[in-house]
Amino acid sequence: MRAYNFSAGPSTLPLDVLEEAQREFLDFSGTGMSVTEISHRNKAFSQIVEEGERLLRELLHIPEDYAVLFVQGGASTQFAAVPLNLMHNGKADYIVTGNFAKKAFEEGKIYGDAACVASSADKTYTYIPDLKNVPFRDGTDYVHICSNNTIFGTRYIEFPETKATLVADMSSEILSREIDVNKFGVIYAGAQKNLAPAGVTIVIAKRSLIQSPLPLCPTMLQWKVQDENGSLYNTPPCFSIYMAVLVLRKFKKEGGIKAINEINEYKAGLLYDFIDNSSFYTNSVVKKYRSIMNVPFVTPSAEQDESFLKGAAKEGLVSLKGHRLVGGMRASIYNAMPVEGVKALIAYMKKFEKDNA
Amino acid sequence: MRAYNFSAGPSTLPLDVLEEAQREFLDFSGTGMSVTEISHRNKAFSQIVEEGERLLRELLHIPEDYAVLFVQGGASTQFAAVPLNLMHNGKADYIVTGNFAKKAFEEGKIYGDAACVASSADKTYTYIPDLKNVPFRDGTDYVHICSNNTIFGTRYIEFPETKATLVADMSSEILSREIDVNKFGVIYAGAQKNLAPAGVTIVIAKRSLIQSPLPLCPTMLQWKVQDENGSLYNTPPCFSIYMAVLVLRKFKKEGGIKAINEINEYKAGLLYDFIDNSSFYTNSVVKKYRSIMNVPFVTPSAEQDESFLKGAAKEGLVSLKGHRLVGGMRASIYNAMPVEGVKALIAYMKKFEKDNA
Numbered sequence: 001m002r003a004y005n006f007s008a009g010p011s012t013l014p015l016d017v018l019e020e021a022q023r024e025f026l027d028f029s030g031t032g033m034s035v036t037e038i039s040h041r042n043k044a045f046s047q048i049v050e051e052g053e054r055l056l057r058e059l060l061h062i063p064e065d066y067a068v069l070f071v072q073g074g075a076s077t078q079f080a081a082v083p084l085n086l087m088h089n090g091k092a093d094y095i096v097t098g099n100f101a102k103k104a105f106e107e108g109k110i111y112g113d114a115a116c117v118a119s120s121a122d123k124t125y126t127y128i129p130d131l132k133n134v135p136f137r138d139g140t141d142y143v144h145i146c147s148n149n150t151i152f153g154t155r156y157i158e159f160p161e162t163k164a165t166l167v168a169d170m171s172s173e174i175l176s177r178e179i180d181v182n183k184f185g186v187i188y189a190g191a192q193k194n195l196a197p198a199g200v201t202i203v204i205a206k207r208s209l210i211q212s213p214l215p216l217c218p219t220m221l222q223w224k225v226q227d228e229n230g231s232l233y234n235t236p237p238c239f240s241i242y243m244a245v246l247v248l249r250k251f252k253k254e255g256g257i258k259a260i261n262e263i264n265e266y267k268a269g270l271l272y273d274f275i276d277n278s279s280f281y282t283n284s285v286v287k288k289y290r291s292i293m294n295v296p297f298v299t300p301s302a303e304q305d306e307s308f309l310k311g312a313a314k315e316g317l318v319s320l321k322g323h324r325l326v327g328g329m330r331a332s333i334y335n336a337m338p339v340e341g342v343k344a345l346i347a348y349m350k351k352f353e354k355d356n357a
Numbered sequence: 358m359r360a361y362n363f364s365a366g367p368s369t370l371p372l373d374v375l376e377e378a379q380r381e382f383l384d385f386s387g388t389g390m391s392v393t394e395i396s397h398r399n400k401a402f403s404q405i406v407e408e409g410e411r412l413l414r415e416l417l418h419i420p421e422d423y424a425v426l427f428v429q430g431g432a433s434t435q436f437a438a439v440p441l442n443l444m445h446n447g448k449a450d451y452i453v454t455g456n457f458a459k460k461a462f463e464e465g466k467i468y469g470d471a472a473c474v475a476s477s478a479d480k481t482y483t484y485i486p487d488l489k490n491v492p493f494r495d496g497t498d499y500v501h502i503c504s505n506n507t508i509f510g511t512r513y514i515e516f517p518e519t520k521a522t523l524v525a526d527m528s529s530e531i532l533s534r535e536i537d538v539n540k541f542g543v544i545y546a547g548a549q550k551n552l553a554p555a556g557v558t559i560v561i562a563k564r565s566l567i568q569s570p571l572p573l574c575p576t577m578l579q580w581k582v583q584d585e586n587g588s589l590y591n592t593p594p595c596f597s598i599y600m601a602v603l604v605l606r607k608f609k610k611e612g613g614i615k616a617i618n619e620i621n622e623y624k625a626g627l628l629y630d631f632i633d634n635s636s637f638y639t640n641s642v643v644k645k646y647r648s649i650m651n652v653p654f655v656t657p658s659a660e661q662d663e664s665f666l667k668g669a670a671k672e673g674l675v676s677l678k679g680h681r682l683v684g685g686m687r688a689s690i691y692n693a694m695p696v697e698g699v700k701a702l703i704a705y706m707k708k709f710e711k712d713n714a
Contacts, residue, residue, distance in 0.1 A: 005389075005394055007395070008396070010395060010397060018391050025379040025382065026359070028668075031360065035500045036554035038555070039365070039367060040555070042676065072430045072556070072594075073430050073577055076576065076577050077575065079431070079575075080575030080576065080578075084575075107576060198393075198397070198595045216435030218441075218467075220459065221434075221437075237429075239554045239596055240556060316389060318389070318390070
């Protein structure tokens, strides 16, 4: 039986995409080779990379003066790549709204004067700081944010106005809602939540900003080098890119990001409404900043949380355990989570509440 | 029809492994999830990572005081990781025997006093320099070699005796022959040739050497951090690791590296013998240093090379084009290339010679 997989990442993928990949797993595009075996220089494959870039540009309305890259190492590698490509004045501001935002900030400090200019740590990251009153410093190379916080279940609903280049880690929400790329100098995202199997990371970067990586930047972390080589400077993570393209084709067919966002808002709305109308379950995020991707919640006790998780797994509702930093449960309901999955979760929550309240 | 795929990387994988992966593509280990969807923290998956490490230790006789890591970014990322983890005195020697050895050397120069102490560039990298007379310098942090040269088709048949730590890029020959890991401080290898789909890189590093990465080393490039986290510091390239484990299980079942090496020697012997007995085809590598993984060869003219490649593709013998730096043809006959594939290539070569000599 196929599980409803609420994992925060790697995450559920569209069943029809998985079936398509399975069907042609031994013979990619009539080449007589698996897509896992084919040379990245083979035209049948390099066309896939080009199509991936084209589809991302189209779906996210990425202007021509931005590079669109497929790189390796996850967002965690980009935490270093950001300062190594951008920190020319050795100074950057970070807004810390969760675990990964903090990790990015810590990495920034390795390379220069990185400052945390706003944080929601005082209330366990349950909100996004007021963006009107952030004490941004002068002369910084960039301001870094994490637009959706996987562990704590918050998201930015608007983005800060900054003099410096705005850089965003969008790993847990890329392609889930429309964004204005022009507001950002750099956007990056591990693909293993909304887009593809783990192993590929998307970087969208304004070309004028990335022409002078710092002298100590590893060649592989230089966005300029990746851009000049069409993401084929070395052997890319071919299978993950291929899967991303199958998913992007589906997103396009289904009406693009606007249509996907409507479904995401609907799914999240169902779950939050249910939680808010229950006196048994709690989500402690400030409503305005609730993520539509990651929904953490708890029952009245840690014992009941544990019992909830055990029962859920038996019903085929899996990977609902919250991150150890917050405990309880977390339902990650990315693009590929069907409405039926959310409804099945709510049905189980109802039943569990009835049996345990 | 399944092609015989002679690509230098990504490369052919064992058909039975591909079939197994295809069979369980929608339901990994009875979880109701694809292995491309499952959380890397799920026990069903973390066991795969542990099994991969265990199998590598067993097959390569890796001592307990070495870390065995699955990382991202390919050997090209390790070109930077090597100095960033090891270059405490800011000084390293490189032996340059080909394109990737040279790239590693160039990357080393970013971080300190890297010197090329021996090279075979004078004869288009068709040999390995005499290792008895290399002017290694005193006080270096390491000596770097590339043990098999994919583009030029050479390999080390013995390894240099060095006072400094010996570091080897074994990307194009890992698991193809027995090696004494104790001779090396660090071995690294992109997996996309002998082991798995592109996206995962193996690092084998003596733990005592990797405890103090340089202060500017990105966290993700710190071998110590990867070791402390069992290769799960961040989301790993799960699918490539899973495929690597299927391949490693097969290697073990088939008798380990000694048995695999015998087949590899046999396959390479068939091809080199045929070339040496032909007056039509030429391989210009010094015999002693011929790679058993990558066999470059030419016909008497560039026009005939082109015609050879076209005809070969029609016969299902694909990705035989030589690297642009050397032209002609190159047959990469990694572990997963069946003996029948080499025989089919030789049969075609015979026919082509007869028709065109």
